[in-house]
Amino acid sequence: MDDCIFCKIIDGIIPSKKAYEDDQLLAFHDIAAQAPVHVLIIPKKHMESVLELSPEDDALLGHMFRVAQQLAQELNIKDDGFRLVFNTGNDGGQTVMHLHMHLMGGRAMGWPPG
Numbered sequence: 001m002d003d004c005i006f007c008k009i010i011d012g013i014i015p016s017k018k019a020y021e022d023d024q025l026l027a028f029h030d031i032a033a034q035a036p037v038h039v040l041i042i043p044k045k046h047m048e049s050v051l052e053l054s055p056e057d058d059a060l061l062g063h064m065f066r067v068a069q070q071l072a073q074e075l076n077i078k079d080d081g082f083r084l085v086f087n088t089g090n091d092g093g094q095t096v097m098h099l100h101m102h103l104m105g106g107r108a109m110g111w112p113p114g
């Protein structure tokens with residue numbers, strides 16, 4: 001999608017610090033990290049949010065979680081724990097309208113989130 005910042009990252013128009021890539025997904029370090037480890041895992045197919053997921057995307061979603069698992073191991077946050085977040089819509093705090101999973105770790109997280 002032309003005006004989507006994450007589509008531009010996928011296309012290499014905007015640079016990113018990649019953590020993982022395959023034909024379906026890209027993962028890169030958040031530019032404004034809120035934790036020592038803060039990676040965004042995104043589908044290469046543009047969709048705005050979890051609200052656009054259909055049964056056809058079940059395997060893709062499962063794959064996103066498996067990549068999160070792999071990255072948690074590689075980035076050494078698996079044992080201490082981490083948080084996976086999909087901010088959705090205004091009240092959810094979503095600022096980029098391209099589906100993304102936040103993988104955050106390396107410090108203890110508070111609850112409830114702000």
Ligand code: AMP
Nearest residue numbers: 014016029030031032087093094095096
């Ligand atoms: P959200 O607020 O859930 O929509 O998350 C969007 C995330 O994208 C925020 O944590 C931003 O810091 C991050 N972000 C925005 N632009 C970039 C960029 N060019 N490279 C890496 N992360 C970005």
